[in-house]
Amino acid sequence: MPTSSPDFAIEADGISRSFDCTPALSNFTLRVSRGTIYGFLGRNGAGKTTALKIIAGLIKPDKGSVRVLGTDPFEFTTEDRQRVGYLSEKQILPTGMRVGNLFAFCAPFYPGWDQALVDRLLASFRIDRCKRIGALSQGAQRQVAFILALAQRPELLLLDEPASTLDVVARREFLDEILDLLRRGGPTVFLSSHILSDIERVADHIGILADGALKISEPLDRLKDTIKRVRFYDFNRDPGSFAVPGAFRSERSGREWLVILRLEDPAQLDAPLRSWGARYEIQDLNLEDIFVEISHH
């Protein structure tokens, strides 16, 4: 079993997990450094929720090992559990309970409970603590669940599609809150989302899950700096057999090729271009473009 490092909040090695005969994760390996905001992306059914549940210690992998804050989440003590905040994709809150009572009920379970934070966030999200949970909008229920996950002052915050039911303004407030926590030296945040523009704004590290394994795991800046779309044109003959090694995807249209690749330095195009006499144009890709190209591959 690999030894665990204090630099990482999450370490998963060679995780496989199937449901019935369908593999959800196969040989999934992940490292999340402490102090980062890690955006975890993947298409529906790619295995994101399964991965999050394994990290949260809610389901057991068939194979592989997980360390969360240095400990196997299946051997978490109550104290260990208090260090990890988890917001599930479909949170279940007691709908008949009033907001204020729910927080009062939960507080005694957590020694690190931050009531000042609860009060501040309820006010800033404009949530009426006298209302029953069931009477709140979907978005406000989501915010309540988010505050619950934060109130215990976790070292690691696991958020599964936290903002999908929030409107644009509420999403912006939610992101600002996460950034604010980070500025105060707050938790490592591991979040999955379909809303790539949110991820693009706050995340510093990106993982893209496809076919049950991580295809990409690196800083967002590096991703945008190096994954490029290159259009090759002006070939001196029929470019049918033209190819760039290591390309994520290549597409031909007449006498042009469009290639998605990792471009560290344009000089790496010199070799494949030799003898073709072609020219090229490099295009930047945003996160959505990169996501589509990689999870399509």
Added chain:
Amino acid sequence: MFLYLNPQSGLPIYRQMFQQLRERISSGQLAADAQLPSVRELSTDLHINPLTVAKVYQMLEREGLVEFRRGQGTFVTAGRRPLSAAEQQKLIQPAVDQVVSEAIHLGIEESTLQRFIHQAYAHKLP
């Protein structure tokens, strides 16, 4: 400080920030000895990750455009070291390449493009 950042651009946020701050410093909008907002303030104002702001400040420092003064903050460097011709070219070349490609695409003659550049200089450095 107002910066325009588009997180959904293919250009990473740190590059957008770096370009805008560099332009403000070299044009004198941010004068020598002017204090930049703290990493915390600027990341709050711009709703972005503080690590991004810290990274941009480090890049500006490496280029000699700002300096960190212990216990005080980040300031625009006074009497800063001029870049060598090679350093200048390395920094400007991508932008020149882009402008020239665009000009060729539009069928603009080299002499016409030079005239445009001349006018832009006159506008920015009256």
